[in-house]
Amino acid sequence: MSHHKLEVKNLSFTYPDGHKAINEMSFIIHHGESVGIVGENGAGKSTLLLLLMGVLFPSQGEVMVGDVHVTKKTLPLIRQRLGMVFQDPDDQLFMTTVYDDVAFGPRNYRLDEKEVENRVMQSLDMVGISHLKDRAPYKLSGGEKRAAAIATVLSMQPDVLIMDEPTSSLDPKSRRRVMELLKGFEHTKIITSHDLDMVFEICKRTIVIKAGKIAADGLTSEILADEELMDACGLEVPLALQSCPVCGSKKKNI
Amino acid sequence: MSSISNSLYNIEHLDDLARKETFVHKLHPLVKLIVTLAFLTMVASFGRYEIERLLPLFLYPVIIITLAELPIAPIFKRLLIVEPFIIGIGILNPFFEKKTFVLAGLTLSTGWITFLSIFIKSGLTVASVLLLVATTGMDRLAAALRMLRIPRLFVLQLLLTYRYISVLMEEAERMLRAYALRSPLQKGIHISDWGSFAGQLVLRTFDRAQRVYRAMCVRGFTGEYNTGEHIKFKMADILYLVGWLLFFVVTRMYNIPMLIGTLFTGVIK
Ligand SMILES: Nc1ncnc2c1ncn2[C@@H]1O[C@H](COP(=O)(O)OP(=O)(O)O)[C@@H](O)[C@H]1O
Ligand SMILES: [Mg+2]
Numbered sequence: 001m002s003h004h005k006l007e008v009k010n011l012s013f014t015y016p017d018g019h020k021a022i023n024e025m026s027f028i029i030h031h032g033e034s035v036g037i038v039g040e041n042g043a044g045k046s047t048l049l050l051l052l053m054g055v056l057f058p059s060q061g062e063v064m065v066g067d068v069h070v071t072k073k074t075l076p077l078i079r080q081r082l083g084m085v086f087q088d089p090d091d092q093l094f095m096t097t098v099y100d101d102v103a104f105g106p107r108n109y110r111l112d113e114k115e116v117e118n119r120v121m122q123s124l125d126m127v128g129i130s131h132l133k134d135r136a137p138y139k140l141s142g143g144e145k146r147a148a149a150i151a152t153v154l155s156m157q158p159d160v161l162i163m164d165e166p167t168s169s170l171d172p173k174s175r176r177r178v179m180e181l182l183k184g185f186e187h188t189k190i191i192t193s194h195d196l197d198m199v200f201e202i203c204k205r206t207i208v209i210k211a212g213k214i215a216a217d218g219l220t221s222e223i224l225a226d227e228e229l230m231d232a233c234g235l236e237v238p239l240a241l242q243s244c245p246v247c248g249s250k251k252k253n254i
Numbered sequence: 255m256s257s258i259s260n261s262l263y264n265i266e267h268l269d270d271l272a273r274k275e276t277f278v279h280k281l282h283p284l285v286k287l288i289v290t291l292a293f294l295t296m297v298a299s300f301g302r303y304e305i306e307r308l309l310p311l312f313l314y315p316v317i318i319i320t321l322a323e324l325p326i327a328p329i330f331k332r333l334l335i336v337e338p339f340i341i342g343i344g345i346l347n348p349f350f351e352k353k354t355f356v357l358a359g360l361t362l363s364t365g366w367i368t369f370l371s372i373f374i375k376s377g378l379t380v381a382s383v384l385l386l387v388a389t390t391g392m393d394r395l396a397a398a399l400r401m402l403r404i405p406r407l408f409v410l411q412l413l414l415t416y417r418y419i420s421v422l423m424e425e426a427e428r429m430l431r432a433y434a435l436r437s438p439l440q441k442g443i444h445i446s447d448w449g450s451f452a453g454q455l456v457l458r459t460f461d462r463a464q465r466v467y468r469a470m471c472v473r474g475f476t477g478e479y480n481t482g483e484h485i486k487f488k489m490a491d492i493l494y495l496v497g498w499l500l501f502f503v504v505t506r507m508y509n510i511p512m513l514i515g516t517l518f519t520g521v522i523k
Contacts, residue, residue: 055468076474084472090424091465094417096269096391108474136270138420156473 004031004159004188006052006082010061013051021047023212024061031159034189036199036220039209040234045192046087046164048209052190053084053162065160080109083158087165089149093137098129098148101137105156123154127181143174150181160188167195196238200224208233267328268384272391278322282491283390283398289498290386296502297378302368306512308375310505314498315381322389329384336380337373344372392416394485410477418463425458 006029013022021044029035037045050056052063054070063070065078086092095101102123106116124130127147132140137148146166153161166182167175175198182189182202193199199206199220206223208216210233216223223229225241272279278286293314300307319326348365355364387395392413399409429451433443443451504510 050468053472055472076476079472079474086465086469088465091462092469094466094470096273096393100393104470104475105473108476108478134273152473 004066005029006160006188006190007064008052008061009064011048011051011058011063012060013047013056014059015047021212022051022058025209025212025214026061027207027214027217029160029188029190032186032188033205034203035191036203036206037190037192037209038194038196038199038206038224038233038235039192039215040194043209043233044212045209047212049084049162049164049190049192053082054078080156081158082160082162083153083156084162085149085153085164085166087168089142089145090138092149092152093145096136097134098124098137098140098151099133101148102133102151102155105152109156119155119157120151123151126154126184127151128177141174143170143177146170146174146178147181150178158187160190161185162190163192165193165195166191167193167198194235196224196235197240200238200240208235210234268332268388269391271324271328271388272394274323274389276322276389277490278318278389280490281389281494282485282487283394284401285487285491285495286386286390287395287398287402289495290382292499292502293382294379296506297375297382299506300371300375302371303364305367305371305374307505307509308371308378310510311378313501315378315385318385318389322385324385324388329381329388332384333377333380336376340373340376344369347372406477414463414467417466418459421462421466422455422459425462426455429455429458 008025008027011022011025012020014020025048037048039045047056051058052070054063054072054075057070057072065081068074068077070078093101095104099120102120103116106119111119120133121130124133127150129144129147129151132144132148137145140148150163150166163182166178170178175195179198179201182191189203191199191203203220205218206216206220207214208223208229215233216226216229224238227237230237293311297308297311318324319329346365347369348363351363351365351368353364354361355367356362390398396409396413399412400406430443433447433451437444
């Protein structure tokens with residue numbers, strides 16, 4: 001389905017203070033792909049996502065969702081197709097109840113209140129927090145907040161899920177839960193992280209970013225195992241691919 | 255030091271209260287808004303020497319608190335936060351006003367009366383607004399304002415300000431905590447650090463506010479705030495509205511305390 005592809009052409013972005021955060025990037029992501037975007041702090045991952053969502057506009061080049069250019073005019077359309085979960089759930093949750101927060105998106109699209117309710121309950125179910133629907137978001141635990149933030153995006157039924165460091169600052173159990181959740185989604189997924197083990201498990205393809213440029217783009221299993229590349233980009237080969245520190249047994253075979 | 259983290263400042267608490275389901279909470283937000291506005295007009299309409307005429311108006315907060323089953327402490331604490339400012343405004347009156355009156359053998363400046371009247375009026379005003387928020391919630395209140403055809407930009411401004419106050423508080427709290435941990439020997443913030451502290455706070459809040467706003471836009475926010483509720487006017491709404499308006503008109507037209515007895519009015523001219 002060609003109308004589901006996401007294309008970035010020769011994209012550059014410079015912050016108002018003159019910092020060139022994205023430098024001539026190009027890639028295409030097809031329907032159903034799950035892509036990890038990795039890179040050290042400040043590499044430009046979050047900036048790239050904001051450009052995809054049309055929150056920021058490129059200084060050069062373009063972003064295309066299907067056959068539609070991301071411009072001010074096409075934003076409503078774009079944002080129905082792409083759903084973004086921000087890095088800090090506190091930025092995303094601002095209504096007085098979890099229910100209202102998840103309903104915020106659908107209501108903005110003027111859906112009938114019956115349909116809104118369906119979608120909210122369905123999304124809360126998908127992330128397993130239906131029982132929290134009447135709670136105030138700021139009172140939830142870190143893992144619950146993350147789940148709620150994901151639900152706020154699911155309720156808009158996007159084709160593409162975009163997540164900025166979905167497992168950052170989560171304890172191991174919550175991290176595992178979020179990972180299982182992400183694995184279960186059939187959406188096209190674009191996930192930034194330095195949690196390389198998570199990327200290794202969830203994403204088939206990985207794009208490595210270094211100082212605003214694409215340093216590598218290919219199969220996760222090959223890229224993340226490339227010690228030299230990882231080191232040059234300020235990253236580390238995921239634990240799952242390192243030899244066992246106790247018994248020294250060989251890396252897992254891919 | 256940690257007073258900001260104290261629930262006293264925790265504004266969201268009012269929204270928690272607004273989620274109760276009492277008679278008052280279920281009333282139409284527009285009705286509650288109109289009654290509150292009428293109440294504010296009433297309070298403001300009495301002259302600065304007419305303290306005794308204000309007394310019947312105390313019935314309003316008392317009745318709302320009772321009917322809405324609100325805890326008194328949180329409302330009262332928030333009132334106390336504003337009072338120092340009010341006292342600051344009115345405290346000079348007793349020294350500036352030349353006229354005097356006699357109470358129990360003492361000759362006092364009429365400034366005390368105007369001071370007291372400012373104190374009472376502001377207390378009533380702030381209390382009524384707090385009660386409005388605590389029984390309606392900010393979202394529904396915004397919806398009511400929109401029904402009154404207040405331009406959406408203003409309503410939005412109000413909502414976002416409300417939302418960002420807590421953002422500001424959170425940032426301030428984090429910074430205070432970090433500061434306090436590294437300066438264990440002193441209380442509060444040293445005067446030499448005030449400038450950078452305030453500057454940091456503004457920048458951080460601005461940053462945070464921008465991220466919140468982005469997250470809203472990404473979910474299709476275009477400036478119109480939908481609460482999804484289409485509340486209809488009920489009989490209870492009309493009765494509530496008419497009842498209070500009638501009460502206000504009567505307190506305005508008749509001097510109830512004087513009618514009840516000349517005890518009060520005999521003392522204060
Ligand atoms: N609002 C901004 N103004 C100026 N520079 C910024 C701004 N936001 C981010 N940057 C800079 O852009 C670069 C990329 O940032 P970001 O996309 O947040 O990186 P990442 O998410 O990969 O850690 C960093 O060097 C950062 O300092
Ligand atoms: Mg980032």
